[in-house]
Amino acid sequence: MPDARPRRLDVLVEKLTASHIDGLLVTSLPNIRYLTGFSGSSALLIATTREAVLITDFRYQTQVADEVGSTARIAIEPQSLWAGLWQQLAQLPQMQVIGFEAAHLMHRDFQRLVEQGSRWQWRPTNDLVESLRERKDPDEIARIERAAEVATRALARTLESVHAGMSELEVAGVLEKALRDEGSEGFPFPSIVASGPRSALPHARSSSRRLEPGDFLLLDFGAEVGGYCSDLTRTVVVGKATEEQRSVYEIVRGANERASAGVRAGMSGRDADALARDYIQQRGYGEQFGHSLGHGVGLEVHEAPRLSRTAEDALPAGAVVTIEPGIYRPGWGGVRIEDDVVLDPAGPRVLTDFTRELIELG
Amino acid sequence: MPDARPRRLDVLVEKLTASHIDGLLVTSLPNIRYLTGFSGSSALLIATTREAVLITDFRYQTQVADEVGSTARIAIEPQSLWAGLWQQLAQLPQMQVIGFEAAHLMHRDFQRLVEQGSRWQWRPTNDLVESLRERKDPDEIARIERAAEVATRALARTLESVHAGMSELEVAGVLEKALRDEGSEGFPFPSIVASGPRSALPHARSSSRRLEPGDFLLLDFGAEVGGYCSDLTRTVVVGKATEEQRSVYEIVRGANERASAGVRAGMSGRDADALARDYIQQRGYGEQFGHSLGHGVGLEVHEAPRLSRTAEDALPAGAVVTIEPGIYRPGWGGVRIEDDVVLDPAGPRVLTDFTRELIELG
Numbered sequence: 001m002p003d004a005r006p007r008r009l010d011v012l013v014e015k016l017t018a019s020h021i022d023g024l025l026v027t028s029l030p031n032i033r034y035l036t037g038f039s040g041s042s043a044l045l046i047a048t049t050r051e052a053v054l055i056t057d058f059r060y061q062t063q064v065a066d067e068v069g070s071t072a073r074i075a076i077e078p079q080s081l082w083a084g085l086w087q088q089l090a091q092l093p094q095m096q097v098i099g100f101e102a103a104h105l106m107h108r109d110f111q112r113l114v115e116q117g118s119r120w121q122w123r124p125t126n127d128l129v130e131s132l133r134e135r136k137d138p139d140e141i142a143r144i145e146r147a148a149e150v151a152t153r154a155l156a157r158t159l160e161s162v163h164a165g166m167s168e169l170e171v172a173g174v175l176e177k178a179l180r181d182e183g184s185e186g187f188p189f190p191s192i193v194a195s196g197p198r199s200a201l202p203h204a205r206s207s208s209r210r211l212e213p214g215d216f217l218l219l220d221f222g223a224e225v226g227g228y229c230s231d232l233t234r235t236v237v238v239g240k241a242t243e244e245q246r247s248v249y250e251i252v253r254g255a256n257e258r259a260s261a262g263v264r265a266g267m268s269g270r271d272a273d274a275l276a277r278d279y280i281q282q283r284g285y286g287e288q289f290g291h292s293l294g295h296g297v298g299l300e301v302h303e304a305p306r307l308s309r310t311a312e313d314a315l316p317a318g319a320v321v322t323i324e325p326g327i328y329r330p331g332w333g334g335v336r337i338e339d340d341v342v343l344d345p346a347g348p349r350v351l352t353d354f355t356r357e358l359i360e361l362g
Numbered sequence: 363m364p365d366a367r368p369r370r371l372d373v374l375v376e377k378l379t380a381s382h383i384d385g386l387l388v389t390s391l392p393n394i395r396y397l398t399g400f401s402g403s404s405a406l407l408i409a410t411t412r413e414a415v416l417i418t419d420f421r422y423q424t425q426v427a428d429e430v431g432s433t434a435r436i437a438i439e440p441q442s443l444w445a446g447l448w449q450q451l452a453q454l455p456q457m458q459v460i461g462f463e464a465a466h467l468m469h470r471d472f473q474r475l476v477e478q479g480s481r482w483q484w485r486p487t488n489d490l491v492e493s494l495r496e497r498k499d500p501d502e503i504a505r506i507e508r509a510a511e512v513a514t515r516a517l518a519r520t521l522e523s524v525h526a527g528m529s530e531l532e533v534a535g536v537l538e539k540a541l542r543d544e545g546s547e548g549f550p551f552p553s554i555v556a557s558g559p560r561s562a563l564p565h566a567r568s569s570s571r572r573l574e575p576g577d578f579l580l581l582d583f584g585a586e587v588g589g590y591c592s593d594l595t596r597t598v599v600v601g602k603a604t605e606e607q608r609s610v611y612e613i614v615r616g617a618n619e620r621a622s623a624g625v626r627a628g629m630s631g632r633d634a635d636a637l638a639r640d641y642i643q644q645r646g647y648g649e650q651f652g653h654s655l656g657h658g659v660g661l662e663v664h665e666a667p668r669l670s671r672t673a674e675d676a677l678p679a680g681a682v683v684t685i686e687p688g689i690y691r692p693g694w695g696g697v698r699i700e701d702d703v704v705l706d707p708a709g710p711r712v713l714t715d716f717t718r719e720l721i722e723l724g
Contacts, residue, residue: 040565059564064693079672102470107486110469124469142638147522168370174541180535186567190548202421203402205548292422330424 004137005071008035013049015128023048023092024215025085025113026126028104030299032130036068039227044081045072048092057086082112089120089200092174098274099125119295127304134296134304135318140228141342144297144320147184147230148340148351150223154178155234155354158219163362164211164238168193172206175221184223188231188301192220198335199235202291202326216333217361222301227303231322232352233338236359248285249335255279255325256337259293260350263323265343269311277309285327294322297340317345367433370397375411377490383461385410385454386490387447387475390466392661393491399429401589406443407434410454411423413468417446442475451482461487489666496658496666497680502590503704504658504684509546509592510702510713512585516540517596517716525724526575529604530555530568537583546585550593550663554582561597562696564653564688575601578695584663593684594714595700598721608690610647611697611720617641617687618699621655622712625685627705631673638687639671647689656684659702675713682707 010013012035016024026032032054033039035047040060046053052072056064061076068074069109077084089300100113102124113122125345137256157178162171172193179187194204196215204218211217220233234254237245255276271295280289292308297320305315307323315321339352369646374397378386388394388407394416395401402422408415410417414434414656418426423438430436439446451457462475464486475484498506519540524533534555556566558577566580573579582595597614598608617638624637635655642651654670667677669685677683686700701714 020503063563063566100469101470102473105469107466107467107469107472108464108488110472111464111486124473126470169542169545169547173539176542177535177539180531180538180568183531183570185531185569186552187549203427204425205549208545 001072004139005037008132009047009052009071011132012047012129016047016049016099016246019099019125019128021097021123021125022095024099024125026129027101027109028129031101031104031133034129034133034229035298036072037069038064039067040064042081044085046085046088046092048095051175053088053092055081055088061282082109082116086116089117090177095120097121097123099123099128099343101128102126113244123155130304133298135316136298136342137318138296141318141320143226143228144230144340144342145351147225147228148353149181149225150182150184150225151221151230151232152352152354153182154184154223155219155232159236159359159361160218162211164213167208167210168195168198168206169208171211171217171219175219179221179223182223183225186224187221187228188229192218194218195238197331197333200327200328200330200332202334202336211238214242216245216335218334218336220336220338227299229297229299230340230352231297231301231338231356232340232360233324233336234354235335235337236361238361241358241360245333246358251280251283251285252325252327252335252337253356256323256339256356258340258361259323259325260341260348263307263315263321263341263343263348265319266313266314266318266344269307270309272315273311275310276323280325280327288327288329290328291324291326294324296321315343317343319343319353365433366501367397367399367417368510370494371409371414371433373494374409374491378409381487382488383485384457387463388462388491389471390464390491393463393466393495393663395429395503395589396495397490398434399431400426401429401526402426406447406456408447408450410457411578415450415454416448417443419443423462443557444471444478448478451479457482458476459483459485461485461490463490464488464651477660484563489519492666495660497678498660498682498704499680502660503586503680503682505590505702506592506702506704507713509585509587509590510594510715512541512544512587513583513592514636514714515544516546516585516714517581517594520581521598521723524573525647526573527568530557530560531570533573533581534568535580537581541705544585545587547589548586550584550591550687554580557600558582559693562690562692562694564690564698566695573600576604578607578697579658580696580698582700583699589661590723591659591661592702592714593659593663593700594702594716595686595698596716596721597697597699598614600723603722607695608720612700613642613645613647614687614689615718616698618685618701618718621685621687622701622703622710625669625677625683625705625710628676630676631667631669632635632671634669634677635673638685642687642689648680650689650691651687652690653688656686658683677705679705681705682713
């Protein structure tokens with residue numbers, strides 16, 4: 001497969017030219033990874049209409065050469081990345097107006113631009129690289145699909161051994177080991193293993209609480225393959241489900257199914273959100289679905305586009321988004337069912353192939 | 363034990379008064395956790411000379427009440443934290459000059475202050491809360507010590523089952539499961555499991571490379587207990603060590619021992635760094651120790667103070683710092699030995715109790 005990075009830089013350069021800027025200072029590490037392949041935790045990238053220069057430090061000397069190859073010129077900076085930036089910029093010809101990423105530059109560092117970089121004009125930009133990242137190419141979709149497979153296989157192995165009496169932390173340990181054994185490069189976010197009343201906390205992490213018979217058990221986690229994330233949630237019952245549990249579960253399942261089948265490229269994020277929200281609202285649980293339906297997934301586990309009540313923009317073809325409706329009743333418990341869906345021009349395709357039937361453990 | 367949070371807010375208020383500001387907008391989540399106890403991933407805190415107001419969203423409604431109690435007034439904001447900020451600020455009397463955290467506010471959000479918050483004067487501040495966090499109280503040290511115990515116990519269990527043929531990712535899975543089983547609430551940073559030539563990459567993550575007899579195996583990871591982190595590195599040999607491996611290892615061990623025993627509150631970060639650096643330099647490996655000696659550990663795994671060639675400030679009593687000298691030879695391998703040390707007024711005390719003798723596995 002041809003290397004996509006030079007093309008990505010070319011598309012960015014078109015955007016720079018259209019914005020009348022001579023270059024972009026890229027400070028977002030996922031944006032740097034997207035453009036150059038570099039996966040380290042310390043870097044600045046200058047992308048100009050003529051060339052790209054990646055500045056990093058000693059610790060990444062070997063790694064950066066392997067990862068970036070000839071996509072960008074590499075500068076190893078012994079003291080500070082900012083010292084390296086001034087040095088590199090001074091050598092670049094015809095640079096006057098330079099964009100920076102307003103959502104990824106701390107005020108303190110903005111002050112550096114204004115003070116130490118006063119010989120250039122600095123212009124705030126928004127989403128120049130993020131808007132490229134929204135539409136995934138086939139190689140990116142393949143990586144997310146592999147990350148989805150790692151996640152579903154790890155979940156299947158985990159549910160085989162989960163039982164009442166285990167702590168949420170122990171369940172997380174079994175799940176995370178299964179993710180590693182299946183090849184996950186990392187954990188895109190802290191695993192959520194939430195049982196009983198804690199399943200009603202939409203952003204619980206994992207605690208020392210022990211599973212009890214009759215608990216809901218909510219697992220929300222992801223895998224990482226080739227730098228790309230998956231994001232998967234299933235809610236099961238430890239033992240036999242009550243009628244009430246089953247009835248709430250089936251509403252969430254219906255909402256997930258309706259949205260996963262109905263979401264389309266070209267639809268607004270708001271209309272996509274409404275596919276699930278209207279369904280839940282009509283069944284009397286609108287107030288208990290307090291978050292948005294989903295978000296893009298890629299190099300980051302939360303990225304553009306958004307699927308929410310306030311998202312006016314059309315969803316682009318090639319985006320991979322989560323569909324994750326939920327119902328949360330404080331003190332009683334909660335259910336969330338989340339899948340990753342690629343918006344093919346032909347229609348949505350679910351990447352997370354794992355049953356949505358209610359599982360009763362043990 | 364009395365609740366430390368009201369006292370922390372009191373000390374902060376003294377600093378605000380001394381800086382002639384009426385309040386501080388706290389945007390750093392670890393700083394918010396330190397001051398209020400809130401551990402969620404979405405919040406703004408306004409700390410004024412009269413009261414503290416914590417703004418968060420729906421997802422944390424139940425959790426925030428449990429964690430924060432009466433330490434701060436809680437505002438749940440349905441739309442955006444910033445909308446909540448303007449609403450709360452408008453109700454606070456006698457607010458004119460408000461500080462913000464220059465190192466923890468994105469340029470985009472700074473623009474909000476200037477545009478939507480133009481009726482207040484906004485002043486950049488640096489390290490107001492971080493400087494409080496440098497000195498740990500006994501409860502904080504106890505949490506870090508428990509996190510250190512979790513890490514050392516998990517490492518002992520892991521090394522029992524590691525053998526040639528396992529992949530680095532599989533080793534990471536065993537290690538992370540052991541961390542969970544021992545009670546770790548999370549992983550402070552992506553575990554580094556680096557074998558053979560990859561041990562020479564100071565910031566490797568974990569890969570699918572399989573361990574071979576004779577490899578160095580470097581494990582750098584942490585645990586989290588009560589929100590506080592530990593950070594531990596050991597390097598072992600898979601099978602029998604060569605003379606050359608043993609000789610490099612013993613130099614790093616000597617440097618670790620010298621710095622762990624010699625570091626003192628009141629010493630500059632530079633002088634602490636020199637304890638290990640001079641030792642390694644005298645033995646001919648100065649160029650191969652390319653990073654700094656260490657950093658503070660607490661709510662974050664990297665925080666103040668720094669132990670490096672450029673750190674002029676005196677190390678405060680009560681700080682917990684890492685001591686992590688290393689020698690890296692590209693293509694051959696690397697050794698790092700890292701401990702967490704609390705700077706008691708009486709002298710340094712090592713919290714990570716795990717042998718520093720060279721271990722030859724299997």
